[in-house]
Amino acid sequence: MRFANANRIRLVLAGAVLTVAVGCHKKPQPPILPPMPATPAGPAVVPTVTIQANPTAIQRGQSTLLSWNSEHAVSLELNGRRVNLTGSQQVAPQASTDYTALARDTNGATATASVRVTVTEPPAPVTPQPTSEDLGQSFDTNVKDVFFDYDQSGLRADGEAALRQDADFLKAHPDLAIVIEGHCDERGSAEYNIALGDRRANAVRDYLVRLGVDGSRVKTVSYGKEKPFCAESNEECWQQNRRAHLARVQ
Amino acid sequence: MNRHLPAPPPSFRVSAVPHWRRVLAAACLLLLAVPLLPAQANISIRSSKKLRLALPEFALTSPDPAAAGLERTFHDVLHNDLEQSGLVAMVSPSTYPLETPANPAALDQAKVAGWANAPTLAERLAFGNLRVNGSTLQVEGYLYDVTQPSAAFLLGKRYSDQPSDAAARVMAHEFADAIIEKLGGGPGIANSHIVFISNRSGSKEVWSMDYDGANQHQITTLASIAYSPRLSPDGSKLAFVSYASGTPQIKIYDLLGRHYLSFPEFKGTNITPAWSPDGRKLAFASSMSGDMELYVIDVNGGTPRRLTYVKGNDLAPVWNPKTGAQIAFVSDRTGSPQIYVMDADGTNQQRLTNGGYAVSPSWSPNGQLLAFSWRRTGGGENSGEFDIYFMELASRDAEQLTHNGLRNDYPSWAPDGRHVVFQSGSPSRPQLFTVTADGSNPTRLTNTAANEMPNWSFH
Numbered sequence: 001m002r003f004a005n006a007n008r009i010r011l012v013l014a015g016a017v018l019t020v021a022v023g024c025h026k027k028p029q030p031p032i033l034p035p036m037p038a039t040p041a042g043p044a045v046v047p048t049v050t051i052q053a054n055p056t057a058i059q060r061g062q063s064t065l066l067s068w069n070s071e072h073a074v075s076l077e078l079n080g081r082r083v084n085l086t087g088s089q090q091v092a093p094q095a096s097t098d099y100t101a102l103a104r105d106t107n108g109a110t111a112t113a114s115v116r117v118t119v120t121e122p123p124a125p126v127t128p129q130p131t132s133e134d135l136g137q138s139f140d141t142n143v144k145d146v147f148f149d150y151d152q153s154g155l156r157a158d159g160e161a162a163l164r165q166d167a168d169f170l171k172a173h174p175d176l177a178i179v180i181e182g183h184c185d186e187r188g189s190a191e192y193n194i195a196l197g198d199r200r201a202n203a204v205r206d207y208l209v210r211l212g213v214d215g216s217r218v219k220t221v222s223y224g225k226e227k228p229f230c231a232e233s234n235e236e237c238w239q240q241n242r243r244a245h246l247a248r249v250q
Numbered sequence: 251m252n253r254h255l256p257a258p259p260p261s262f263r264v265s266a267v268p269h270w271r272r273v274l275a276a277a278c279l280l281l282l283a284v285p286l287l288p289a290q291a292n293i294s295i296r297s298s299k300k301l302r303l304a305l306p307e308f309a310l311t312s313p314d315p316a317a318a319g320l321e322r323t324f325h326d327v328l329h330n331d332l333e334q335s336g337l338v339a340m341v342s343p344s345t346y347p348l349e350t351p352a353n354p355a356a357l358d359q360a361k362v363a364g365w366a367n368a369p370t371l372a373e374r375l376a377f378g379n380l381r382v383n384g385s386t387l388q389v390e391g392y393l394y395d396v397t398q399p400s401a402a403f404l405l406g407k408r409y410s411d412q413p414s415d416a417a418a419r420v421m422a423h424e425f426a427d428a429i430i431e432k433l434g435g436g437p438g439i440a441n442s443h444i445v446f447i448s449n450r451s452g453s454k455e456v457w458s459m460d461y462d463g464a465n466q467h468q469i470t471t472l473a474s475i476a477y478s479p480r481l482s483p484d485g486s487k488l489a490f491v492s493y494a495s496g497t498p499q500i501k502i503y504d505l506l507g508r509h510y511l512s513f514p515e516f517k518g519t520n521i522t523p524a525w526s527p528d529g530r531k532l533a534f535a536s537s538m539s540g541d542m543e544l545y546v547i548d549v550n551g552g553t554p555r556r557l558t559y560v561k562g563n564d565l566a567p568v569w570n571p572k573t574g575a576q577i578a579f580v581s582d583r584t585g586s587p588q589i590y591v592m593d594a595d596g597t598n599q600q601r602l603t604n605g606g607y608a609v610s611p612s613w614s615p616n617g618q619l620l621a622f623s624w625r626r627t628g629g630g631e632n633s634g635e636f637d638i639y640f641m642e643l644a645s646r647d648a649e650q651l652t653h654n655g656l657r658n659d660y661p662s663w664a665p666d667g668r669h670v671v672f673q674s675g676s677p678s679r680p681q682l683f684t685v686t687a688d689g690s691n692p693t694r695l696t697n698t699a700a701n702e703m704p705n706w707s708f709h
């Protein structure tokens with residue numbers, strides 16, 4: 001019952017978020033065209049417009065300042081959007097973009113000016129020195145534990161795959177020291193399980209060293225069945241507990 | 251049997267038990283779980299006929315009001331000790347004569363007949379008196395053979411101490427041991443004690459108790475994980491395993507001075523210490539070389555000498571307490587853990603169990619039997635439960651002690667060679683039990699939290 005209620009609450013919340021999102025979405029505004037001007041008397045004056053971007057080339061994520069100027073115009077559109085006759089605007093296009101200013105005078109005569117802002121891909125970001133918290137999160141995300149069969153300390157294929165990923169991470173973070181904890185399920189005899197967990201931890205260390213991880217960064221400790229990850233007496237839990245857990249030395 | 255055990259040496263093939271009967275007995279053992287193998291004549295752990303012993307209340311010979319309470323303690327403890335000995339059958343008090351002798355002078359021929367005849371049918375009579383005299387508790391105890399008309403004097407003891415429950419308990423233990431020894435049971439165990447691991451303080455620490463479960467008290471306070479406590483032969487020191495420094499290391503605690511003795515730490519995992527019978531050396535298992543092997547080291551430190559060189563886990567050594575010339579141990583060099591024996595210098599290694607999962611050997615005081623925990627293969631490697639077995643070294647015949655369907659592990663022999671303490675129950679909450687080696691008198695010693703890895707003192 002409690003689960004059913006919780007699910008319904010989650011659904012209601014999701015619906016609310018959806019509604020808000022739809023409500024926030026702006027409908028496209030039809031361009032507002034000025035009324036047709038009356039035919040002017042006197043000599044015809046042609047509108048002019050200029051537009052600049054400074055700088056004209058940016059990296060993605062950066063912005064540039066568009067500025068424009070017009071004379072003898074009564075309205076000005078920038079890429080279809082009505083703007084002031086003279087003005088400026090910061091833009092941060094995601095890709096290279098042409099900005100076109102269209103000036104009109106009272107007679108409907110127009111003038112256009114364009115500027116192209118070239119957007120380039122930023123260079124690979126310089127990795128900032130990760131904070132301890134970032135590293136811990138990254139370690140937890142990337143470094144996988146290794147699981148074993150009953151009363152065995154030999155690596156399975158899934159364990160070797162996990163360790164290849166672990167080794168890559170450890171080699172990319174050469175300052176990191178780890179401790180490999182050997183664990184066992186509850187079924188074996190406690191003293192023997194200490195020995196078995198020791199061999200599991202050593203098997204994992206040896207494999208990491210073979211993959212190029214400096215063995216001096218890797219400590220081992222066996223807890224046998226003293227620190228289980230779960231406490232149920234079924235195979236699912238036992239499998240969880242037959243593991244080598246890789247932990248960061250703080 | 252022969253499917254699982256090595257064939258007996260040729261000299262035993264001509265034993266009174268024909269080969270087919272051994273096989274049949276083994277089949278019964280495995281399939282029907284009969285209480286005990288019937289015809290295993292080679293293992294002499296079953297008691298012969300038990301003497302019938304009567305133990306009336308001790309006479310109060312002082313008016314001190316404290317005397318009655320102390321007599322109650324003394325008599326209860328003495329009765330339990332004698333019953334637990336496995337050596338005598340306690341005669342039911344409901345059949346006792348109305349009059350109880352306070353001293354030998356009161357035991358005339360007519361009285362003797364009253365104890366010896368039906369319905370009492372006692373063969374031995376233990377009796378005596380107790381008084382509180384100011385600040386002194388005095389107890390006189392006697393043991394007579396009442397199968398002869400005039401009764402034969404066997405034993406007379408006098409004890410005095412402060413009038414406390416604890417003192418009455420010690421007196422009862424000492425008198426019980428004196429009776430057991432007089433009746434041919436060898437040194438008694440009433441004053442022996444048992445160390446074990448308990449988590450009742452919140453972490454796994456070494457605890458100690460009297461053999462009957464009384465006086466349970468905490469020894470270590472390291473707030474870490476303690477394992478495998480082993481008392482030195484003279485009872486003055488305790489070796490055990492502790493995670494206090496981060497990895498499993500062996501520690502030695504001086505029980506008299508209540509401080510830790512210096513003992514070296516080694517790389518890797520260091521577990522399962524075992525005292526040599528002379529108390530000068532420790533055998534232990536260590537993965538300092540990368541593989542878990544057995545070593546022996548002077549108790550005062552020094553360089554460990556390596557005993558085993560086979561790939562695989564070698565652990566849980568135990569010295570032959572009688573000779574010190576052999577060490578039994580556990581090895582998984584061929585797969586699942588098995589019991590092995592070797593000479594104390596590491597030579598002449600032989601496997602004793604042949605299959606299943608066998609761990610936790612304990613060597614009987616007379617050097618003839620190993621007790622260990624064995625999960626035998628029946629319906630696959632994971633089937634079956636851990637039960638306590640005995641194996642006679644000479645014949646390699648094995649006999650099953652426990653049949654409770656629970657997980658039983660860590661047997662440890664009592665100094666009398668007639669009792670075993672072991673842990674039984676779920677892995678998360680095992681409790682400690684003693685039992686006589688013939689399977690009788692199972693007694694639960696602990697109730698609180700998880701209690702495991704008992705080790706019985708040498709004396």
